[in-house]
Amino acid sequence: MTTSGLTIALDGMGGDHGPETIIGGAELASIRHPQVRFLIFGDEAVMRPVLEKFPRVAAVSEIIHTDVAISMDELPSQALRRGRRTSSMWQAIDAVKAGRAQVAVSAGNTGALMAMAKVILKTMPNVERPALAALWPTMRGECVVLDLGATIGPGAIQLVQFAVMGEAFARIIFGLERPTVGLLNIGQEEVKGTEQVKEAAQILRTADLNVDFYGFVEGDDIAKGTTDVVVTDGYTGNIALKTAEGTVRLIVEFLRGALNSSLMSRLGYLLAQGAFKALSKKLDPRSSNGAVFLGLNGLVVKSHGGTDAQGFAYAIDVAVDVAAADLVQKIMADLDPLDGLKLSNGKSAEQSTTDESEAALS
Amino acid sequence: MTTSGLTIALDGMGGDHGPETIIGGAELASIRHPQVRFLIFGDEAVMRPVLEKFPRVAAVSEIIHTDVAISMDELPSQALRRGRRTSSMWQAIDAVKAGRAQVAVSAGNTGALMAMAKVILKTMPNVERPALAALWPTMRGECVVLDLGATIGPGAIQLVQFAVMGEAFARIIFGLERPTVGLLNIGQEEVKGTEQVKEAAQILRTADLNVDFYGFVEGDDIAKGTTDVVVTDGYTGNIALKTAEGTVRLIVEFLRGALNSSLMSRLGYLLAQGAFKALSKKLDPRSSNGAVFLGLNGLVVKSHGGTDAQGFAYAIDVAVDVAAADLVQKIMADLDPLDGLKLSNGKSAEQSTTDESEAALS
Numbered sequence: 001m002t003t004s005g006l007t008i009a010l011d012g013m014g015g016d017h018g019p020e021t022i023i024g025g026a027e028l029a030s031i032r033h034p035q036v037r038f039l040i041f042g043d044e045a046v047m048r049p050v051l052e053k054f055p056r057v058a059a060v061s062e063i064i065h066t067d068v069a070i071s072m073d074e075l076p077s078q079a080l081r082r083g084r085r086t087s088s089m090w091q092a093i094d095a096v097k098a099g100r101a102q103v104a105v106s107a108g109n110t111g112a113l114m115a116m117a118k119v120i121l122k123t124m125p126n127v128e129r130p131a132l133a134a135l136w137p138t139m140r141g142e143c144v145v146l147d148l149g150a151t152i153g154p155g156a157i158q159l160v161q162f163a164v165m166g167e168a169f170a171r172i173i174f175g176l177e178r179p180t181v182g183l184l185n186i187g188q189e190e191v192k193g194t195e196q197v198k199e200a201a202q203i204l205r206t207a208d209l210n211v212d213f214y215g216f217v218e219g220d221d222i223a224k225g226t227t228d229v230v231v232t233d234g235y236t237g238n239i240a241l242k243t244a245e246g247t248v249r250l251i252v253e254f255l256r257g258a259l260n261s262s263l264m265s266r267l268g269y270l271l272a273q274g275a276f277k278a279l280s281k282k283l284d285p286r287s288s289n290g291a292v293f294l295g296l297n298g299l300v301v302k303s304h305g306g307t308d309a310q311g312f313a314y315a316i317d318v319a320v321d322v323a324a325a326d327l328v329q330k331i332m333a334d335l336d337p338l339d340g341l342k343l344s345n346g347k348s349a350e351q352s353t354t355d356e357s358e359a360a361l362s
Numbered sequence: 363m364t365t366s367g368l369t370i371a372l373d374g375m376g377g378d379h380g381p382e383t384i385i386g387g388a389e390l391a392s393i394r395h396p397q398v399r400f401l402i403f404g405d406e407a408v409m410r411p412v413l414e415k416f417p418r419v420a421a422v423s424e425i426i427h428t429d430v431a432i433s434m435d436e437l438p439s440q441a442l443r444r445g446r447r448t449s450s451m452w453q454a455i456d457a458v459k460a461g462r463a464q465v466a467v468s469a470g471n472t473g474a475l476m477a478m479a480k481v482i483l484k485t486m487p488n489v490e491r492p493a494l495a496a497l498w499p500t501m502r503g504e505c506v507v508l509d510l511g512a513t514i515g516p517g518a519i520q521l522v523q524f525a526v527m528g529e530a531f532a533r534i535i536f537g538l539e540r541p542t543v544g545l546l547n548i549g550q551e552e553v554k555g556t557e558q559v560k561e562a563a564q565i566l567r568t569a570d571l572n573v574d575f576y577g578f579v580e581g582d583d584i585a586k587g588t589t590d591v592v593v594t595d596g597y598t599g600n601i602a603l604k605t606a607e608g609t610v611r612l613i614v615e616f617l618r619g620a621l622n623s624s625l626m627s628r629l630g631y632l633l634a635q636g637a638f639k640a641l642s643k644k645l646d647p648r649s650s651n652g653a654v655f656l657g658l659n660g661l662v663v664k665s666h667g668g669t670d671a672q673g674f675a676y677a678i679d680v681a682v683d684v685a686a687a688d689l690v691q692k693i694m695a696d697l698d699p700l701d702g703l704k705l706s707n708g709k710s711a712e713q714s715t716t717d718e719s720e721a722a723l724s
Contacts, residue, residue, distance in 0.1 A: 075553065111549075139615055149548055152556055186511055186600040187473075191437065194514055194597055219604025223612040235556055236598050238548040242581025243602040247609040250585040253501055254644050255617075258637035268634025275620035275627035282616050 003324050004035045008316065009092040009101035012042025013069035014108025016306045019050045022107065025303075025312025026061070027054040032313075033320050034060075039101055041066050041088035066091050070112045072305055079112035080119065089113060093120045096298040102323040103299035105290075105315055110302060114150055117293055117300045124328075126335040127295040129154055131162045132234070132302065133169050134291035135318075136244075137282065138225030144170045144179075145222060145230045148291055149238035156199035159183065159231055161338060163204055165294040166229040167211050168334045172325040173318075179228035182217030184236060192216070196233070209337050248283055286311030290318030294331065299323055365686050366397045370678065371454040371463035374404025375431035376470025378668045381412045384469065387665075387674025388423070389416040394675075395682050396422075401463050403428050403450035428453050432474045434667055441474035442481065451475060455482045458660040464685040465661035467652075467677055472664060476512055479655055479662045486690075488697040489657040491516055493524045494596070494664065495531050496653035497680075498606075499644065500587030506532045506541075507584060507592045510653055511600035518561035521545065521593055523700060525566055527656040528591040529573050530696045534687040535680075541590035544579030546598060554578070558595070571699050610645055648673030652680030656693065661685055 010026060012019050019042060026038055037060045040047055044065040051058045068087040070079045083090050089108050095101040097120050106113050114130070123130060133146035146166045151158065163181050170179035183201050185193040190201070193216070204213040214227045219240060222230050232240070259269040269276065281287070285304070289311040293300045299322055303315035372388060374381050381404060388400055399422045402409055406427040413420045430449035432441045445452050451470050457463040459482050468475050476492070485492060495508035508528045513520065525543050532541035545563050547555040552563070555578070566575040576589045581602060584592050594602070621631040631638065643649070647666070651673040655662045661684055665677035 075551070137612065139612060152548075184601060186514075186597055189437070219601040219606075220608030220611070222605060223608035232601075235548055236601055239546060239581040239594075239598055240601055240605040243584060243605050244581075244609045246582030246585035247606045248613065249582070250499065250501060251610065251613050251645065254641055258641040258644075259634060261637055261640065265634040265637035268630040268632070268637065270630070271633060272621060272627040272630025275623055275630070278623065279616055279620040282620075283613065 003033050003320055006035065006320065006323055007037045007039060007101040008319055008323070009039045009041065009095040009104040011089045011092040011104065011106035011108050012040045012047050012063075013066070013088040014106040014113075014305070015303065015312070016072065016107075017308065019047055021307070021309050021312055023047070023050050023054050023057055024309030025316060026057040028309055028313035029316035029320070030056045030060060032317065036060065036320060038062070039064055039092070039095055041091040041095075043067075043069065064091060070109050072109050074109055074112055076111040076115035079109060080115055083112070083116070090116050090120070093117050093298070093300060096300065097121055103301060103319040105301045105303060105319045107303035107305050107307065107312060107315070109305070110149065113300065113302055114293065117296055121296040121298040121300070123295050124297055124332055124335060126338045127161050127165070129158050129161075130293050130295040131165060132291045133166055133294050135173070135288045136222055136230070137288060138223050140225030142174070142288075143222065143225055143228055143230055144173065145232070145237060145241070146294065147232065147234040147237050148241050149234045150293065151234045153235070154196065154233050156196045156203060159196060159200035159233065160203045160207070160209070161295065161335065163200070163211055163213070163229070163231045164209060164334050164338065165331050166231055168331045169292065169294060169322075169327065170228045172327055172330065173321060174228060176228060178212050180212045180214045181229040181231060182214045182221060182227035184219070184222075184230055184232035184240070185216035186218065188216050188218070207337070210334070245285065248285075252283070286314055288314075290315035292318065292322055292327075297328065299328060365395050365682055368397065368682065368685055369399045369401060369463045370681055370685070371401045371403065371457040371466040373451045373454040373466065373468035373470050374402045374409050375428070375450040376468040376475075376667070377665065377674070378434060378469075379670065381409055383669070383671050383674055385409070385412050385416050385419055386671030387678060388419040390671055390675035391678035391682070392418045392422060394679065398422065398682060400424070401426055401454070401457055403453040403457075405429070405431065426453060432471050434471050436471055436474055438473040438477035441471060442477055445474070445478070452478050452482070455479050455660070455662060458662065459483055465663060465681040467663045467665060467681045469665035469667050469669065469674060469677070471667070472511065475662065475664055476655065479658055483658040483660040483662070485657050486659055486694055486697060488700045489523050489527070491520050491523075492655050492657040493527060494653045495528055495656050496603075497535070497650045498584055498592070499650060500585055502587030504536070504650075505584065505587055505590055505592055506535065507594070507599060507603070508656065509594065509596040509599050510603050511596045512655065513596045515597070516558065516595050518558045518565060521558060521562035521595065522565045522569070522571070523657065523697065525562070525573055525575070525591070525593045526571060526696050526700065527693050528593055530693045531654065531656060531684075531689065532590045534689055534692065535683060536590060538590060540574045542574045542576045543591040543593060544576045544583060544589035546581070546584075546592055546594035546602070547578035548580065550578050550580070569699070572696070607647065610647075614645070648676055650676075652677035654680065654684055654689075659690065661690060
């Protein structure tokens with residue numbers, strides 16, 4: 001992998017905390033990736049003075065003025081109407097399509113980003129619906145979980161596509177030769193679960209897809225690290241992710257309360273401060289920031305909207321990794337065996353509708 | 363509420379750790395509920411010597427011999443064939459139907475328990491599918507989450523029924539006059555989510571159900587305690603629950619590692635030991651043991667299979683609470699307004715099929 005010649009398109013107007021976070025994050029990322037160049041899309045009058053504060057990123061960046069900023073609570077359909085061609089988000093993705101950048105990073109509105117990415121980049125051959133993939137901390141390191149909310153109600157064949165794409169992502173990000181893939185379900189037995197999940201497992205077991213399919217995994221297997229990749233639909237994946245985030249916050253709150261409950265425990269806390277710092281670093285949601293849209297003809301990385309510069313820099317790290325490894329080409333090659341794979345109801349991948357996915361975005 | 367005259371049927375053969383846990387748990391529960399009587403179903407040759415070790419529960423119990431014990435990995439369909447009438451699980455539930463006990467508690471195979479409970483007790487009028495409800499620790503105390511795995515793929519009308527049943531459960535368990543109810547989704551906006559969830563929200567907003575409907579909640583709202591009740595389908599609920607359990611174990615593991623990393627932090631740990639004990643008590647999965655099957659003409663409480671006597675005693679506490687409050691009658695009354703409520707596709711509650719739910723059990 002080489003980062004030389006790599007250009008990243010940044011949506012300068014996306015996120016809760018404005019361009020300071022985006023450009024500040026690029027500054028931090030520049031320390032780790034000095035050869036990477038940036039195209040920063042946004043209101044030039046706003047971006048210019050911010051960029052002047054960050055000399056390292058200023059030296060490797062170009063600002064491209066855009067008139068429209070997509071707001072965090074805009075509906076995807078609205079965003080598409082209002083921000084088509086004119087918004088920083090659209091332009092950042094379009095730079096990937098035009099080949100001026102190898103990957104786009106945005107901390108903006110997820111639904112709008114997904115809608116625009118689909119319209120501009122289109123899905124790959126053999127993929128009807130994109131998936132959002134991210135890293136999840138486990139007892140054994142990290143695993144890839146997808147889909148985290150791009151596609152509601154995927155069919156069996158889409159879950160199989162997610163498995164193939166997630167496997168390629170894990171190979172690149174973790175440097176594994178043969179990552180294991182699990183399908184999220186409510187039990188390990190073959191008879192359990194929804195029809196889609198059962199059918200997807202059947203295909204993954206029997207079709208010649210070059211995927212090391214472990215079988216069904218349950219919710220607690222994610223953190224256990226039972227498999228390198230965990231595949232699920234966007235509805236379940238999003239709820240699982242947010243449930244885990246909520247659980248982390250709850251425990252941290254409980255821990256804080258307990259350690260403040262007596263003089264003795266406060267003293268103990270002071271002595272063990274180093275340990276708590278290490279723990280809070282491990283639990284820092286910023287360090288797993290940066291989810292990748294898989295299945296499109298181009299790379300888009302989604303950063304948490306509420307993150308800070310350090311978190312945004314992590315999302316840029318992910319973007320550098322996937323772009324330098326040429327993830328799109330690798331996934332396309334892996335998807336070849338899906339060519340002509342038929343659903344049990346006779347629909348091939350290409351014929352399936354994307355109605356539900358579109359409805360979710362409307 | 364009174365516990366005088368209350369009889370609890372125990373499945374003496376269910377669970378990973380045998381009758382010692384079940385009867386030992388009843389002994390602990392007896393200290394808190396001295397007026398409660400037990401019917402213990404199981405192999406008399408096995409149960410008798412165990413019961414002799416626990417004088418308190420022996421004094422208020424009757425052993426009823428059964429020949430068959432359902433194993434933890436038996437398929438529900440197998441369990442129904444092999445254990446119909448003859449198993450400790452069947453007999454414990456049947457005692458509720460016959461009025462000899464007001465509630466049954468089992469730490470046995472969840473799928474088998476659910477299948478038998480449905481066959482023996484049948485669903486209430488205005489309910490097609492049962493739900494499994496349990497308490498979940500939150501920043502503000504606890505909330506009720508349902509369904510945790512009883513029903514895969516419920517339609518909108520079933521989700522509405524879950525909301526009504528969960529609300530009644532929260533009123534009784536928390537002593538709240540008007541608990542708030544949220545519907546689990548991937549965003550707060552009305553346009554997001556599956557068709558079933560959107561339709562259920564529409565009904566909960568407009569129908570006259572006497573439910574304080576908050577709207578959509580996300581995964582992290584569960585631990586936040588945003589609402590007193592969180593409603594979801596069994597597939598998502600089960601995965602969310604296990605994801606949260608896995609997250610707790612991961613953080614405890616991280617914490618243990620961090621505190622063992624240096625002499626200083628080990629010393630700090632010793633000083634703050636009281637705090638860590640309080641924390642581990644708060645995170646103790648045993649203390650939220652005891653999930654209730656709602657929607658049946660009789661009460662069945664499911665204990666974790668892997669729990670110990672103390673955990674099983676908590677499940678008995680839940681059984682005492684719901685039985686003493688006459689939960690079944692209260693839910694039935696609350697469900698009255700659902701009478702004749704039509705689905706948008708014209709099916710009334712009674713006409714809907716239970717195919718998917720049955721398939722999940724097969």
